[in-house]
Amino acid sequence: MELFIKVEASASHLMALSKLPIRFVEVNNGRVCPFYLFYLCFICGGDLTIGKELRVNEEITAKELRLIGVDGEQIGIVSPREALAIAREAGLDLVEVAPHAKPPVCRIMDYGKYKFQQSKREKEARKKQKVVNVKEVKFRLGIEDHDFEVKARNIERFLKKGDKVKVTVMFRGREISHSDMGLALCNRIIERVGDVGSVEKPPKLEGKNMIMVLSPKQEKKQ
Template sequence: MSKEARINEQIRAKEIRLISNDGEQLGIVTSKEGLRIAQEKNLDLVEVSPSAKPPVCRVMDYGKHKYEQSKRDRDAKKKQKVINVKEVKLRPSIEEHDFQVKAKNAEKFLKSGDKVKVTIMFRGREISHADIGRELCNKLALQLKDIAAVERYPKVEGRNMIMILAPKSD
């Protein structure tokens, strides 16, 4: 509910489909009649489906409804997992030990639930040996195959080759 629902006197429709506070259908009545019924029970008349013909209105405590809605929204937000993209930069002429350090970092990122963007940076004429970069990407993907899936295969973009690894869902 991005915009506020209309309540009580804000409802402009002549006829409405009325639902009582316990969920029982009361049929199609005038909006004045619906408002009278709501006021007798010391509750609000809330338009729940304004696009229906006729609009659907419900007799309820609007303050309580708004509070429960915000509570549901908060709970839904808590359950969301924000996925970050971490980057590991390599060069085509990387030494084996340095490669293992970068692979260990990538593994750490993947285990914490983040995606990993592997960037191989080419300088000067190194770009003519894109196959070396592709081999490095494949070597890293093979080393992390138990915990990562390749989301985007190695692709040259300008002077860099980029591959994206995503954590495998168990």
């Protein structure tokens, strides 16, 4: 079973670990032997992010393990039975946080609470993620003023909602030879919706269409 562990630690904490042997995990985008994870995470105050696949309680099969207490104190090398008894007495779980260390490192913690808090943080992060949609509005050369205004209002509505807008000017037949008219139409659109949108991708011929992308105008910070 593989375990991903990421540790944030200061440079001074890493100095003593730079000459360690194989079996490394990521630490500050570098590498550190998991044998010393307990030192970084629970004595030096490193920030431990635990992956999803962990052995917990009776799932731990090592003959002996290095045990870290609930407050980060080093209890020492004990058998899984002893460690589990200590965890049970505290009403907590025994979690194997560094299975490849010799011996494996385990910590006493409320694993259910940890998983709940982790899930809650992930949900909050997803809520803060803003989904940006791209809407498309199509125009033709020689469009009537009324139709132009209807489409321009649609573009404004999309931009105000935070969506991007792909504007497509379609050419028919020999109209493609009048790309300057397509560019003039694009500039007219830009001027019309300029209060709420700005050009992200300038007008460009792509096949028989001229395409540009507008994005919501960013509010200026005071």
